[in-house]
Each structure stands twice: as C-alpha cells, then as structure tokens.
Amino acid sequence: MTNVKHIILISGKRKCGKDYISEKLQKRLGECSQIVRISEPIKKEWSRKDNVGLQELLSDGPLKEKYRKDMIKWGEELRQKDYGFFCKLAMDTGTLRETVIVSDIRRKSDIKYFKECYNGKVLIVRITCSEETRIKRGWIFRHGVDDVESECDLDDYENWDLTVENNGHLDGDEIINLIISEL
Numbered sequence: 012m013t014n015v016k017h018i019i020l021i022s023g024k025r026k027c028g029k030d031y032i033s034e035k036l037q038k039r040l041g042e043c044s045q046i047v048r049i050s051e052p053i054k055k056e057w058s059r060k061d062n063v064g065l066q067e068l069l070s071d072g073p074l075k076e077k078y079r080k081d082m083i084k085w086g087e088e089l090r091q092k093d094y095g096f097f098c099k100l101a102m103d104t105g106t107l108r109e110t111v112i113v114s115d116i117r118r119k120s121d122i123k124y125f126k127e128c129y130n131g132k133v134l135i136v137r138i139t140c141s142e143e144t145r146i147k148r149g150w151i152f153r154h155g156v157d158d159v160e161s162e163c164d165l166d167d168y169e170n171w172d173l174t175v176e177n178n179g180h181l182d183g184d185e186i187i188n189l190i191i192s193e194l
C-alpha cells in the first residue's frame with residue numbers, strides 16, 4: 012500500500028468506454044501503473060463455481076452479458092455483509108504499483124472504501140457518453156442490469172474530480188491528457 016501515489020477511480024455507464032480509457036491510460040503511464048478491476052474477484056469466483064472460462068467473463072464478449080445478472084445478485088449478497096469486500100479482494104494483488112487505475116467503480120460505497128483507505132490519493136473520474144454511442148458499441152438495455160444499483164448508484168453522485176465525454180468529440184489520447192493533468 013505504501014508504494015501507491017495515485018488511485019484513479021473510473022466510473023461510467025455500460026459501454027461508455029471504461030475499459031477502453033483505462034487500458035489507454037495504463038499504456039501511457041507505463042510500468043509504474045496497473046489496472047485493477049473490482050469485478051475480477053467476482054468473476055474468478057463465478058468461473059470456479061459455474062465452470063465458465065474466466066477469460067470469457069473478463070472480455071467484452073457475449074458470455075459476460077449472459078452471466079452479468081446472476082453475478083450482480085450473488086455479489087450483492089456478499090457486499091451487504093461488507094461493503095469493501097470486493098474492493099479489498101481486487102486490491103490484494105501483491106505489491107501495488109505507483110498508480111492504480113480501478114476501471115469499474117459502480118457504487119458510492121466503492122468510493123467510500125478507496126477514500127478511507129487511500130486518503131488524499133484518490134482521483135474520481137466519470138466517463139460520460141450518449142445512449143446513441145453506447146448502442147453503437149453494443150449496449151442493449153436490460154432489466155435487472157441497467158436499472159439496478161450496480162449500474163445506477165453513481166448517477167446522482169456529484170463530487171467527481173473530473174468528468175470527461177467519450178463520445179468521439181475528443182479522441183482517446185486527449186481524454187488521457189485530461190486525466191493525467193489532474194494527477
């Protein structure tokens with residue numbers, strides 16, 4: 012934990028480009044940075060439980076969508092007992108690098124956890140995007156996914172350090188410049 016200088020929390024609606032921006036940012040920052048996904052321990056556990064390939068769940072493919080609803084429900088049960096449960100597990104990767112990009116912040120409680128643990132080091136970024144663009148990127152509204160806490164809890168959050176639009180107006184590199192200038 013002591014190595015960490017910055018924790019960049021990335022949030023946004025499905026298919027707004029959280030993964031895309033996080034990966035570009037990590038490449039730009041290089042070896043002193045890493046991506047952490049809160050959903051990864053959930054998917055690891057799920058793949059063990061249900062005998063699904065982990066890569067299928069981690070990638071942007073159809074199986075991720077097939078299992079998303081059930082994974083949300085199951086994760087919710089564990090989270091009710093300990094709001095930081097998955098944040099803690101996700102960060103438990105051995106020695107952490109100087110900059111950690113958490114690419115899938117979905118709840119106020121995720122932000123609370125990181126602010127409590129990494130006071131003063133946290134940059135909270137909201138990626139915005141029109142529905143039209145999200146649809147072009149493959150988003151289809153799903154009950155039980157798009158209208159539940161995991162997708163909507165941060166809709167009314169107001170304390171973003173930075174809000175950037177990923178609609179094609181700015182190219183990915185310009186978005187990365189904006190994020191880096193906030194560090």
Ligand SMILES: Nc1ncnc2c1ncn2[C@@H]1O[C@H](COP(=O)(O)OP(=O)(O)OP(=O)(O)O)[C@@H](O)[C@H]1O
Nearest residue numbers: 024025026027028029030031032071148177179183
């Ligand atoms: N600025 C961009 N330029 C080109 N393609 C983009 C851009 N942003 C996102 N994409 C593409 O849109 C698709 C969805 O993006 P991505 O997977 O990063 O979204 P996400 O917010 O992580 O979605 P989810 O919440 O479903 O995990 C991907 O195929 C990605 O490559």
